[in-house]
Amino acid sequence: MREYAYVRANDVAEAIGLASEGPVAYLAGGTNLFDLMREEVERPERVVDISRLPLSAIEELPDGGLRLGALARNAHVAADDRVRRRYPVLARALLNGASPQLRNRATVGGNLLQRTRCRYFYDLGAACNKRTPGAGCDAIGGFDRGHAILGASESCVAVHPSDMCVALAALDATVNLTGPDGDRNVPVSDFHLLPGETPQVETALRKGELVTSVDLPPWPPVRGAYVKVRDRASYAFALVSVAVLLQVEGGRIAVARIALGGVAHKPWRAYGAEELLTGAAADEPVFGAAAAEAVAEARPLRHNAFKTELARRLIRRTLGELS
Template identity: 85%
Template sequence: MREFAYVRAADVAEAVELAGPQVRYLAGGTNLFDLMREEVERPERVVDISRLPLSAIEDLPDGGLRLGALARNAQVAADDRVRRRYPVLGRALLQSASPQLRNRATVGGNLLQRTRCRYFYDLGAACNKREPGAGCDALGGFNRTHAILGASPSCVAVHPSDMCVALAALDATVNLTGPDGERSVPVTEFHLLPGETPQAETVLRAGELVTSVDLPTEQRWRGDYVKVRDRASFAFALVSAAVLVRVEHGRTAAVRIALGGVAHKPWRAYAAEELLIGAAADEAVFGRAAEEAVAGARPLEHNAFKAELARRLVRRTLIELAGRS
């Protein structure tokens, strides 16, 4: 690990003031330390924000819930309001990482965690995300875990978060503070597809800090988060799905579907949702929606199985949730 300066911010304003091109914020450190140890990240200064008062989980006047950026993943998963009103989020968090990591990892850090693509971590491999213009060795390499949706010739890495897939299905909002003041961004617009600039992973502006995430007013959803991985714990998703559905009088009145492990960002299956609204809540329609959820998939040499896996996961989850309704 290379030498770096360490500064502890006294408040949000000071943290923003200390930010810069070669500066990284430190919260739980569960991803940043790995990146620094492998010399993928080489910050000149690390600003410790872990003691800022941003860890509360608070009810909002409109009936929603605000998660402080420094709230620990384990804390959010165990919160009774999350478990009752947003169980899809609690289930996603409990299927992420290990208990030890969930006790350290934060909401803000989870939003900003970087891909686990082996070529991104290998300094001897070509990676446009790590070094723009270098190329992408994953395209012709072992790409079993890589993207089938929304990728580009510049990058086929996937976003690793479980939490963010659930937040995408919930239509959560990310609150930011930066040199130009405060602003809010829908979580579905927070992460970017790679295009020709895969090094730009989010819409964060220079110096901006994630301060909280807002969950919308509770609705009468049936929801679940389902994750398929190579082993039962401490593994990233090959494919995951966060599904919310409300069935009324045998028809789908409302639905949200977000996929993980398949794209550079949590992937909302908007076309599948549109197909389901107002349609009969039966297996035939759910099967067509599952096909639509991965329409346009472009598998690589080693990951064609992901498209079929995603189809089956979406179809099965919709059937199970409709049955509960």
């Protein structure tokens, strides 16, 4: 690990000011940042500690939604009674992520900003456009079993590792930001970016901006599930995961949301499948058609074609269990 300057911010304004110059990293839980710094993938000249800022509350919103502070611990969010009752898909996603020790340390904001676990990204001897723009991508043509089948490009086939963000995508959450130019709000579906020709640009964050909270909108009574398939039942990242919200009235589907993890550079919303489901009969033929639609654009690599069929079956089964 290289030397760096450490400074603790006393308030949000000071944190933003301290991050305005040079390679800077915000430190919250540090569960991903210190891994990256140790491997010298991240090389900040200054680390701004924001862990003591008053951004950890979980608060009611006037419209009936819920605001999660950026520094709220993943374990606390998963255990919050309001989250468990009103947004169980999020609680389940959080409990499926990492280990209990990491959940006690990791934060909502850090989870949003965690970087890919692609082995080539972490290997300084490998070519990686995300780590060094223009270097190439050794994952393409390499061991690509865990890589993307949707939304990838010739520059990058890495996948986003978060479980929480998949649930947030299904829930139509909003990310609240503050920075040198003031406050703004970004739908979580627009917050993470596809790689295109610039895979090093992973989010909609601007220089110096800080995630302050995430807003969950109010939802009608819906059934929800988060299902994750991984190589081992203990701490492991998803091969494929799915977050599903479903409301059935009189045998027909009134509300449907589907988001996938482990398959793309960002949490992947299956908009076409949702459109096919809405208003349709809640039966197996419809569920099968929606599942097929969700992966219709899949472009598997040499070693990960199984993800297409796995995702299709996972969606169909989860829809059936919720109907």
